[in-house]
Amino acid sequence: MSQIYQAYLAGHWQTSASNQTITIESPWQHQPLGEIQAVTQAEVDVCIKQAKQAQPAWAALSNSERGAYLNQWADNLLANKAELAETVMNEVGKNAADAEKEIVRTADLIRYTVQEALHMHGESVRGDGFPGGSKNKLGVIERVPLGVVLAISPFNYPVNLAAAKIAPALMAGNAAIFKPATQGAISGIKMIQALAATGLPAGLLSLLTGHGSQIGDYLTEHPDINMISFTGSTQTGKHLSAKSIMVPLVLELGGKDPAIVCSDADLDVTTADIIGGAFSYSGQRCTAVKRVLVSERVADDLVAGLKKQVEALTVGSPADNSKIVPLISEKAADFVQDLIDDALAKGATLVTGNKREGNLIYPTLLDHVTPDMKVAWIEPFGPVLPVIRVESVAEAIKLANQSKFGLQASVFTQDLDKALRIAGGVEAGTIQVNGRPERGPDNFPFLGVKASGMGTQGVHNSILSMSREKLTVINLK
Numbered sequence: 001m002s003q004i005y006q007a008y009l010a011g012h013w014q015t016s017a018s019n020q021t022i023t024i025e026s027p028w029q030h031q032p033l034g035e036i037q038a039v040t041q042a043e044v045d046v047c048i049k050q051a052k053q054a055q056p057a058w059a060a061l062s063n064s065e066r067g068a069y070l071n072q073w074a075d076n077l078l079a080n081k082a083e084l085a086e087t088v089m090n091e092v093g094k095n096a097a098d099a100e101k102e103i104v105r106t107a108d109l110i111r112y113t114v115q116e117a118l119h120m121h122g123e124s125v126r127g128d129g130f131p132g133g134s135k136n137k138l139g140v141i142e143r144v145p146l147g148v149v150l151a152i153s154p155f156n157y158p159v160n161l162a163a164a165k166i167a168p169a170l171m172a173g174n175a176a177i178f179k180p181a182t183q184g185a186i187s188g189i190k191m192i193q194a195l196a197a198t199g200l201p202a203g204l205l206s207l208l209t210g211h212g213s214q215i216g217d218y219l220t221e222h223p224d225i226n227m228i229s230f231t232g233s234t235q236t237g238k239h240l241s242a243k244s245i246m247v248p249l250v251l252e253l254g255g256k257d258p259a260i261v262c263s264d265a266d267l268d269v270t271t272a273d274i275i276g277g278a279f280s281y282s283g284q285r286c287t288a289v290k291r292v293l294v295s296e297r298v299a300d301d302l303v304a305g306l307k308k309q310v311e312a313l314t315v316g317s318p319a320d321n322s323k324i325v326p327l328i329s330e331k332a333a334d335f336v337q338d339l340i341d342d343a344l345a346k347g348a349t350l351v352t353g354n355k356r357e358g359n360l361i362y363p364t365l366l367d368h369v370t371p372d373m374k375v376a377w378i379e380p381f382g383p384v385l386p387v388i389r390v391e392s393v394a395e396a397i398k399l400a401n402q403s404k405f406g407l408q409a410s411v412f413t414q415d416l417d418k419a420l421r422i423a424g425g426v427e428a429g430t431i432q433v434n435g436r437p438e439r440g441p442d443n444f445p446f447l448g449v450k451a452s453g454m455g456t457q458g459v460h461n462s463i464l465s466m467s468r469e470k471l472t473v474i475n476l477k
């Protein structure tokens with residue numbers, strides 16, 4: 001019989017009054033891992049009400065007192081590292097080594113968040129800086145919490161991306177409501193067990209499981225939610241921003257990150273970075289390299305090098321640390337296959353790949369991809385890499401910017417002036433010079449522009465986005 005997991009409702013692990021559960025299947029073991037609760041709207045109401053009540057006392061604690069709970073949480077995660085990593089591996093099919101890295105990175109992120117919050121401080125200002133203003137007006141600017149933060153995370157980093165929202169929310173003095181991705185919810189539950197075990201005040205945090213399509217709108221539109229931090233697809237993000245009214249929103253969404261390869265690039269470095277960037281976790285990363293825009297002058301050499309390395313990628317079971325693992329669902333694999341089929345039908349060259357076993361798609365490299373092909377523009381979230389050959393840097397920039405997305409972009413060249421010129425011309429949250437796109441290190445700002453997001457994450461910016469300035473003016477005699 002599969003294990004039934006309870007939801008964490010206002011400080012208590014509970015079975016939902018809905019009497020409905022959702023079965024979570026492993027995307028690679030193809031067997032049920034357990035059942036999670038489909039919580040009701042009435043339970044959402046109770047949890048948000050309790051969060052609102054618990055928040056002022058939490059905010060009244062000192063930063064160090066709040067930090068002590070979070071540091072204990074990080075310790076608990078590391079103490080349960082093996083079990084948590086195995087859960088992540090089984091539930092979302094991330095390979096064993098990467099699943100373990102996710103847990104360690106999360107503990108590091110939580111500890112860093114505590115340290116960052118301890119070192120952040122307000123400021124003061126005198127009125128005489130403005131014409132006609134008086135020195136006797138002393139403005140004290142403090143950062144105060146927003147209230148109840150709603151954290152919604154995607155499947156691909158079920159522990160890390162959730163903690164990257166919950167930790168800054170709590171350190172900034174907020175209560176938190178956490179809605180994990182359904183595929184990823186068991187990992188989320190185990191992560192919250194580690195947090196609950198710290199003795200966190202009851203009600204301050206709830207973990208609400210259930211399909212986003214059923215409870216998502218209700219959560220988003222709830223009048224007592226004061227801020228929403230969302231990571232997921234552009235489609236869901238847009239929907240959410242249409243539903244939420246006058247609530248601060250941070251959205252980290254999809255991407256179509258280009259790797260722009262100039263004719264003077266170091267092809268060994270470039271090839272290795274593109275392979276790691278495009279294919280780790282089978283391309284199921286928002287920051288994956290999702291297209292290569294390469295100078296025609298070096299395209300043959302680059303493609304030959306990429307082919308060699310793609311064919312050396314291990315394919316199969318996450319438990320064997322395969323680089324290429326089954327995708328999150330059969331539907332996701334159908335989506336990727338459709339992009340490959342469309343490109344091949346329109347004349348792309350299959351360099352290697354295009355083999356499929358159920359939801360396992362072999363790493364696929366396509367050359368001579370042209371702008372009429374879907375794979376030139378659509379985010380696959382899978383292991384397919386299109387190569388588009390360009391005549392000039394100007395053409396590469398133009399193609400990079402024609403995408404609706406703008407998360408990150410990589411530029412490979414040995415000419416730093418040229419790299420900076422290209423970086424200046426590409427519309428993206430981050431440009432990586434001679435490196436693959438990636439979110440970390442987590443103290444860096446992380447943001448997308450255009451359809452890739454709104455607002456900024458990264459530890460410091462997340463704390464800022466989950467708090468606001470409050471000005472007290474002392475009118476001195």
Ligand SMILES: NC(=O)C1=CN([C@@H]2O[C@H](COP(=O)(O)OP(=O)(O)OC[C@H]3O[C@@H](n4cnc5c(N)ncnc54)[C@H](OP(=O)(O)O)[C@@H]3O)[C@@H](O)[C@H]2O)C=CC1
Nearest residue numbers: 154155180181182211212216217232233236252253254286
């Ligand atoms: N820029 C970034 O930082 C990142 C972006 N992503 C992007 O996320 C996508 C993959 O993740 P995936 O999990 O499939 O994304 P989804 O958008 O499908 O889901 C993300 C979260 O939103 C929830 N959700 C669904 N419908 C609603 C709703 N109406 N209201 C509120 N919440 C809702 C989901 O719940 P449920 O699971 O129950 O449907 C899940 O928790 C890719 O596009 C990827 O690029 C991923 C990671 C990082």
Ligand SMILES: O=C(O)[C@H](O)COP(=O)(O)O
Nearest residue numbers: 157285286287438439440
């Ligand atoms: O979810 C994602 O894909 C990320 O936020 C990217 O993180 P990474 O660059 O560390 O894989």
